[in-house]
Amino acid sequence: MQRVIFHIDVNSAFLSWSAVRLMQNGQSDIRLVPSVVAGDPSDRRSIITAASMPAKRLGIQTAQPVQQALRVCPELVIVRADWEWYKHCSRGFMAICRAYSTVLQQFSIDECFIDMSEPCATSAPVMLATQLKDEVHQRLGFTVNVGIGPNKLLAKMASDFEKPNRVHTLWADEVPGKMWPLGVRSLLWVGPKTEQQLVAQGTGTIGELACTPVEVLARAVGQRQAVLLHAYANGLDDSPVRTTPRVPKSYSAERTFPRDLVAPGDIDRALFRVACVVAHRIRRDGVSASTVSIFIKHSDFTVMRRQCQLQQPTSVTALILNAARHLLGSIWDGATPLRQVGLGVAKLSPTAEEPPSLFADPQLGYYREWDRRYDARAHRPEDARLMAYDRTAEDDEYAPNGL
DNA sequence: TCTGGGGTCCTAGGACCC
DNA sequence: TCTGGGGTCCTAGGACCC
Numbered sequence: 001m002q003r004v005i006f007h008i009d010v011n012s013a014f015l016s017w018s019a020v021r022l023m024q025n026g027q028s029d030i031r032l033v034p035s036v037v038a039g040d041p042s043d044r045r046s047i048i049t050a051a052s053m054p055a056k057r058l059g060i061q062t063a064q065p066v067q068q069a070l071r072v073c074p075e076l077v078i079v080r081a082d083w084e085w086y087k088h089c090s091r092g093f094m095a096i097c098r099a100y101s102t103v104l105q106q107f108s109i110d111e112c113f114i115d116m117s118e119p120c121a122t123s124a125p126v127m128l129a130t131q132l133k134d135e136v137h138q139r140l141g142f143t144v145n146v147g148i149g150p151n152k153l154l155a156k157m158a159s160d161f162e163k164p165n166r167v168h169t170l171w172a173d174e175v176p177g178k179m180w181p182l183g184v185r186s187l188l189w190v191g192p193k194t195e196q197q198l199v200a201q202g203t204g205t206i207g208e209l210a211c212t213p214v215e216v217l218a219r220a221v222g223q224r225q226a227v228l229l230h231a232y233a234n235g236l237d238d239s240p241v242r243t244t245p246r247v248p249k250s251y252s253a254e255r256t257f258p259r260d261l262v263a264p265g266d267i268d269r270a271l272f273r274v275a276c277v278v279a280h281r282i283r284r285d286g287v288s289a290s291t292v293s294i295f296i297k298h299s300d301f302t303v304m305r306r307q308c309q310l311q312q313p314t315s316v317t318a319l320i321l322n323a324a325r326h327l328l329g330s331i332w333d334g335a336t337p338l339r340q341v342g343l344g345v346a347k348l349s350p351t352a353e354e355p356p357s358l359f360a361d362p363q364l365g366y367y368r369e370w371d372r373r374y375d376a377r378a379h380r381p382e383d384a385r386l387m388a389y390d391r392t393a394e395d396d397e398y399a400p401n402g403l
Numbered sequence: 404t405c406t407g408g409g410g411t412c413c414t415a416g417g418a419c420c421c
Numbered sequence: 422t423c424t425g426g427g428g429t430c431c432t433a434g435g436a437c438c439c
Contacts, residue, residue: 044404044405045406045407047406049407062439063407064405064406065405065406065407068405068406071404107438107439188437188438190437191436191437191438192436192437193435193436193437194436194437222413222414224412224413224414225413248410249412250410250411251409252409253408253409254407254409256407256408291431293432301406303434303435304434305432306433307432307433309431340407342408342409344409
């Protein structure tokens with residue numbers, strides 16, 4: 001049986017979803033005017049999470065600072081993200097896709113792969129894809145692109161062709177015509193740095209990449225990536241559509257300040273907050289961590305990080321915070337301005353019931369009680385706001401843009 | 404009047420063990 | 422005693438994705 005994979009991608013997801021919401025409330029369609037989803041426009045550091053087609057035509061892009069976009073287009077419509085609504089839209093979208101094939105891999109909040117080999121044994125792929133696309137539009141009010149290919153890579157490349165509301169195929173025999181003329185940057189896993197390396201080597205298009213020997217590519221990008229990119233450029237990918245969600249390997253939270261900070265008290269407060277958020281999430285998921293890491297970003301965007309191993313895995317906020325404070329002391333002089341502070345945990349294991357120990361820290365009971373109250377509070381929406389940017393405490397199944 | 408947040412994976416060097 | 426190689430763990434940094 002011929003393998004057929006669909007990649008379905010919501011067009012400008014957050015913007016489309018916000019538009020649907022606003023139109024339900026009788027407002028006009030923001031997709032038709034220059035508009036963006038973004039953070040607080042008065043905050044000089046907030047950036048754009050999603051942009052409408054008219055906004056994109058003005059050169060406004062995702063990840064661009066809002067202030068910069070406003071200079072390009074002063075009448076830009078800015079809407080704030082509505083995460084509960086986005087999750088609702090995502091669930092509806094995934095449910096429709098799942099009705100076409102239960103072999104579904106959710107790739108992010110607004111993208112999925114489905115294995116359509118079986119349905120396509122009896123029906124034309126393009127017909128099924130068009131039907132799926134139209135059904136989403138009709139029932140949920142937003143458009144998607146569907147990419148069809150013999151594997152996940154080509155399906156994903158295909159869904160990225162002309163947008164919005166389109167179906168594209170990228171079969172193996174279409175690779176030379178449709179994919180090889182594209183610049184290397186269009187290929188999955190080729191970012192700005194890799195593009196730079198490849199172009200410097202004279203490899204500008206995916207077609208050139210496809211016929212460059214792996215040994216030559218390896219000189220620019222390393223052996224491992226060379227093998228992968230060479231295969232991708234030739235349209236080869238045998239990775240399966242994974243139906244079971246990944247178990248997280250690490251958790252982290254970070255905070256960029258409205259202004260760079262130097263006061264140790266302010267930095268410590270930020271560290272405390274990120275520790276609360278991360279520890280809450282691992283307790284919610286029933287895991288403990290053995291590695292604690294912190295990272296700081298300076299005014300010039302240079303990043304430093306330090307990590308350490310704990311003697312025992314823990315999910316107790318105070319113990320994680322304690323380790324983080326020690327780490328911070330080892331890399332920050334207490335005077336250099338900091339743009340950002342972050343904290344992560346890794347080496348996760350299921351939280352085990354601890355046997356009572358004579359040597360247990362007498363404070364531990366107090367710490368646990370504190371955590372219990374924090375967790376209870378974090379689930380109440382009115383208190384979630386008080387937790388600064390703790391929005392994801394109830395929602396990090398996904399890692400979308402622009403929190 | 405630049406540049407958010409949350410992940411995964413890779414690399415390369417050093418420590419340590421066999 | 423010296424030399425070498427493989428394996429594993431740890432660490433810091435960096436590239437990439439949405």
